Amino acid sequence: MQKIKTALLSYGMSGKVFHAPFLSFHAGFELIGSWERSKKLINHDFPEVKSYATIEELLQDDVDLVVVNTPVETHYDYAKKVLLAGKHAIVEKAFTTTVAQAQELSALAKEKGLKLAVFQNRRWDSDFKTVQKIISDEVLGEIVEAEFHFDRYNPSLSPKRHKETVNSGSGILKDLGPHIIDQALCLFGLPNSVFADIRITREHSLVDDYIDIVLYYATFRVRLKAGFFVREANPAYVIHGKKGSFLKHRGDIQEDELKLGKKPNLTTWGIEPLEKEGLLHTEINGEIVKKSISTLQGNYYTFFDGVYNSIINNSLEPVTAKDGVHVMQIIEASIESSSQKKVVDL
Structure with a gap:
């Protein structure tokens, strides 16, 4: 099975509870690491993965998919950086803080030929x-x-x-x-x-x-x-x-x-x-x-399986950016x- 190399933008409750367990369980994902600003926690649970000091370091690494699971007010800025770096993205809810931001990210992903899913688990x-x-x-x-x-x-x-x-x-x-x-x-x-x-x-x-x-x-x-x-x-x-x-x-x-x-x-x-x-x-x-x-x-596994298939088989994301735009509306x-x-x- 082809592996999707995946990294998190934080390893607090969201990363530890909702994302890492399914990314490590699903055979199609390889958890590469997480950006950690102060507390270095991910290696307690996953000793083999990386703890990135900056988002730039993470985006320069060999990563296919990035989970934007930071505070809501940062979603737009970080998701845009991820897409501009040529990485697929999962963005936590709320997708963005405005409809305009959601529409821009949706258009950017389409322009870059990247998958962009909203984590409506x-x-x-x-x-x-x-x-x-x-x-x-x-x-x-x-x-x-x-x-x-x-x-x-x-x-x-x-x-x-x-x-x-x-x-x-x-x-x-x-x-x-x-x-x-x-x-x-x-x-x-x-x-x-x-x-x-x-x-x-x-x-x-x-x-x-x-x-x-x-x-x-x-x-x-x-x-x-x-x-x-x-x-x-x-x-x-x-x-x-x-x-x-x-x-x-x-x-x-x-x-x-x-x-x-x-x-x-x-x-x-x-x-x-x-x-x-x-x-x-x-x-x-x-x-x-x-x-x-x-x-x-x-089972939230179904969401991650849907993301996997969207990237590997070019199918529709399980929750699309358009869905995220509608919620913001x-x-x-x-x-x-x-x-x-x-x-x-x-």
């Missing part, structure tokens, strides 16, 4: 994959409304300074927001218009930590919510159709397992506990049905809507 969460199947199976009838939540209970400010200082990439809209925005667009496509309420709710917070976004489609609405004061979790997904409803709590275990240092595999990885099954209450062939629905297996429209207290057409 939550498409391969077990809970979302189950919701996706329920909708594709059309067991709810015509969709009337959907509501997605990415809620937490955490009144404290993050110890990560870049997350709590005012900058172009900080705030919940560009942190948790891209997950549920991308999931909505993956299921339903771009809406016609957007209305949003973006607020600060935590004491001493300088950045937005609450979002309530309504996506207007021709015949239905999708509501996206995230905040830090939800002690008792709502269902993460609530879908209502003209025949029935589906409710699913957030249950994907991959992040928790990765934080514990567990290694991914293709058989038992990403399987939720049975008690997290979703509830389907609908009408099928004239009969009212109310039952638990088994959750599909989740919703984010920009949400900011405008909240500031002007109006519905914004796309």
Whole structure:
């Protein structure tokens, strides 16, 4: 199997938890190393790889693919450097901080003949994959409304300074927001218009930590919510159709397992506990049905396998730069809507 030599732009939580385990597990990737500014941590886990002192040193090395997993406000600058150096790129969410930046990177990758993927890993969460199947199976009838939540209970400010200082990439809209925005667009496509309420709710917070976004489609609405004061979790997904409803709590275990240092595999990885099954209450062939629905297996490996195939076989990236542009369009429209207290057409 042809190897893709891959390097990370940081080895904090993102590199250690979400990227390195899958890059080292997938037979098609060779993890070369990571840029490390102060803490030199990658060799504790991967003694054979390199710790680069600068991004220039990394880009001058024999590297095919670079993962841009630095703070959001740096994504555009670093991804541009990576593409100009002739390397393929995976860029963490949020893709960029503006639509214009996202469009420029997309055009640059196309011009250079390079692959550019956005790391929207939550498409391969077990809970979302189950919701996706329920909708594709059309067991709810015509969709009337959907509501997605990415809620937490955490009144404290993050110890990560870049997350709590005012900058172009900080705030919940560009942190948790891209997950549920991308999931909505993956299921339903771009809406016609957007209305949003973006607020600060935590004491001493300088950045937005609450979002309530309504996506207007021709015949239905999708509501996206995230905040830090939800002690008792709502269902993460609530879908209502003209025949029935589906409710699913957030249950994907991959992040928790990765934080514990567990290694991914293709058989038992990403399987939720049975008690997290979703509830389907609908009408099928004239009969009212109310039952638990088994959750599909989740696996972020699928994203990396998609990136591998896109580079080796010149197929489409699993999450394209165009997808990243669309998410940024919703984010920009949400900011405008909240500031002007109006519905914004796309």
